[in-house]
Amino acid sequence: MNYVSAENLTKSYGVKVLFQNINFNVNEGDKIAIVAKNGSGKSTLLKILMGKEIADSGNVVINKDIQVVLFDQEIEFDSNLSIEEFMMTLNSPPILALKQYHHSLISNNPDEMEKAIAEMEIQKAWDLENEMKQILSQLKIADLTLKMGTLSGGQIKRVALAKLLTETRAEHRHTLLIMDEPTNHLDVEMVEWLENYLSKAKITLLLVTHDRYFLDSVCDIIWEMEDKNLYVHNGSYATYLENKMIREDNLNATIDKANNLYRKELEWMRRQPKARTTKSKSRIDAFYETEKVAKTDTRKEGLELDFEMKRLGNKILELKDINKKFGNNVLLKDFSYSFQRGEKIGIVGKNGAGKSTLLNIIQGFEPKDSGEIETGETIKFGYFSQKGLAYKDDERVIDFIKEISENFPLANGKTISASQFLRLFLFDDQTQYSPISKLSGGEKRRLHLMYVLYQNPNFLIFDEPTNDLDLPTLTVLENFLQNFQGSLIIVSHDRYFMDRIVDHVLAFEGDGKIKDFVGNFSEYRESKKSQESKDKNQEFAVSIAKEEKPTAINQQSSTKKKLSFKEQRELETIEKEMPELETQRSKILEQLNNESDYVKISKLSADLESLSEKLEEYEMRWLELQELLN
Incomplete structure (x- = not known):
């Protein structure tokens, strides 16, 4: 379709x-x-x-x-609505049926309730509320009574995302x-x-x-x-890159041919008399088409990273027993670390764990509760934050960069101009002379990045640098950072970006604990998942052991006289099968938590209900047989 x-x-x-x-x-x-x-x-x-x-x-x-649904960067909402009320502002028929059903429960009107139940059946809306809460739970939104106006920007975006996914699920x-x-x-x-x-x-x-x-x-x-x-x-993305490279190679080959033809035709044009025949006019028209191709600018200037960075001394940055908390929320607990020259560190952890706080403490923007910070005398920080860029509305891009310096120093003693540096980061000549206020949100983020790098720091600190940056700019930035000779700290949720850049991870694990992991981001994630899987299996084994009923041979032998042969066999079967059913039940619950397909969720729910009923029957029968033994 x-x-x-x-x-x-x-x-x-x-x-x-x-x-x-x-x-x-x-x-x-x-x-x-x-x-x-x-x-x-x-x-x-x-x-x-x-x-x-x-x-x-x-x-x-x-x-x-079809219905077209957009999840945008700009989210409109009534700040007085609770999260639950905001979620229920959806106008899809299943949501309306659910609201009608809730209203009938409050009014306790039998006719209204009967009508509401019938509409719930028609719209297949019985599981919708649970799905909505499950999506909110996965996006770490627990308290649905909170007002939208009290939420952070990130929380608002997650609630809006949950609403969108619910709407998509609800729509038939x-x-x-x-x-x-x-x-x-x-x-x-x-x-x-x-x-x-x-x-x-x-x-x-x-x-x-x-x-x-x-x-x-x-x-x-x-x-x-x-x-x-x-x-x-x-x-895949790799296929796109390959196709793009082939297209650009073909275009460059076409331009080379056009350049050769252009030089020959240019000589012919210069020899032509003013009076032109029809035949020569067609050749002249063809010349201008050739000239257009020949002068096509396909230059993708490579980023030369061998620039003159201020020398790093023996001491870079050392943190000793740093502590920080807000109220009862402990962010840093006796954290110590000595940063080395050329080290590229990725900082990861859940939102609110204290990552940005550590960056602010390092730069002196925020006080620590206790501990010591020693910063080398030659250190010059370059900080790319989430706050955005401060500029005058009518200020042009090129003038904004030139305020720092007209030129950027290279290690070979040469320099490149501010305009050349801007071009390296994909600002063409037309954009360079445009007012900053006319740039898109992503272009302003790119200019902010340029502003930080152009100041020639030797210790870079990036807080979520990839947000709102386009993929071409990210590729340029990655190439820059891979060759950067200074020290680097990155806070980012972009797994690909982190894998390309960092070789060391500091993981905020909550309650002030920070794990020091040598390796890239994916290696850290695999290590963490492996440990979580081991812990989960151990917990599961302990829970099964607690739930298993005693089946010692001496107990069985002593009870054979009190139970009939048939009852004894039944007891043995129940005691053998109950742990197996518990295991199956746990596996289904785990599948439900990770499943998003509605058909599969319905089947798993039915299997879970059937399994739970069988377990309940076994438990009741086991109790009956145990009573016979007493």
């Missing part, structure tokens, strides 16, 4: 053309990721599909039988789900859960994300928006 078709779609803002004459289709079951540089028109394209923007030309046809109509950076403000466990949920769910999805592991797990089609065009790649 075709959901969306677009033909010759064009959109511009002033003189800037975002995309021109692009064509695409979205079919049922497609899971598509959009990859593009910030400012290329990703968000604008999504708004056109939502009906919030109008294209300059071209046609978009959306199937009348075909739905196109559009998600713009859904993993921002989610910790790793939440990202992994959402990744698992979306990859298994039978949905049609259009996704914008900077998380490449997330992209690869969820999507199998990539739309690349570049140079006003849209290119479709079927396959």
Whole structure:
């Protein structure tokens, strides 16, 4: 079933053309990721599909039988509503049926209740409330009575995400789900859960994300928006990169041929008399087409990282017995660490565990409760925070960077200009002379990153640098950091980014405990999961041992006289099968916690109910047989 078709779609803002004459289709079951540089028109394209923007030309046809649902960066809500009330503002028929049923319970009106129950049956809404609470639980939203106005930005985004997933689940109509950076403000466990949920769910999805592991797990089609065009790649992120490289190589070969032809034709043009025949005019027209191709700028300037960094002394940064808590919440407990030259450390942990607090304490932005910090005399911090950039509305990009310096020093004694440095980070000449206020949100984040790096620090501290940065910029940043000779601390939930950069992990595990792990991020996650699995198996074995009933041979031999042969065999069978049923029950419960497919959830729930009934029968019969022994 075709959901969306677009033909010759064009959109511009002033003189800037975002995309021109692009064509695409979205079919049922497609899971598509959009990859593009910030400012290329990703968000604008999504708004056109939502009906919030109008294209300059071209046609978009959306199937009348589908619903388009958007998870956006900007979330609208009534601050006076509780989380539960906000969730129930959905207008889908199953949610309305659920609200009607709740109202009938309060009113205690038999006629109203009968009508509400009938509507619940029609809309198949009995399991919806449990699913809603399960999604909220997975996103770490526990207290549904909290007012929306009291929540942090990250909590608001998680509640909105839960509402969107509930709406998608509740709708019986075909739905196109559009998600713009859904993993921002989610910790790793939440990202992994959402990744698992979306990859298994039978949905049609259009996704914008900077998380490449997330992209690869969820999507199998990539739309690349570049140079006003849209290119479709079927396959993984690696396939997209390979296809892009082949396309650029072919384009460069075409340009080389055009350059050779251009030089020959240019000589011919210079020899032509002013009076031109029809034949020469066609050749002249062809010349201008060749000139256009020959002068195509495909330069992707490589980032030269061998710059002149201020020398690091013997002492870098040393923390001794640092303590910090807010009220009863212990964030740091006797934490000590000595940072080394060239060390690249990743800091991970759940939201609110104290990661950003540690960064602020290191730089003196926040006081510690106790402990000592010794900072080397040559250290120059460069801090990329989540707060954003401070600038004058009418200030141009190039002027903002030049306020630091006209040039950037390289290790070979040469320099590059502010404009060249900006170009390395994908700011073209037109954008460099634009007011900062006209930049997109992602472009402002990129400029903020530029501002930090251009000051030439030797100790970088990055707090969630990947949020709102596009994939091309992330690739440039990763190349920069891999070759960075100074010290580096990164707080990030982006697993791919962390794997490429860090070789050491400090993991905030709660209650002030910080685990020191040598290795990259994925190795740390595997180690943690392995340990959690061992702990879980040990707990399970202990619980089974406690629940097992005594079956000693001497007990059996002493009871054979009090039970008939048939009853004795029945008791032995029950005592053998009860632990096995408990094991099956635990496995089903674990599957339910990790399952997102509604059909599978229904089957597992039915199996669990059947198993629980059988266990209850066994327990009752076991008690009866035990009474006969007394």
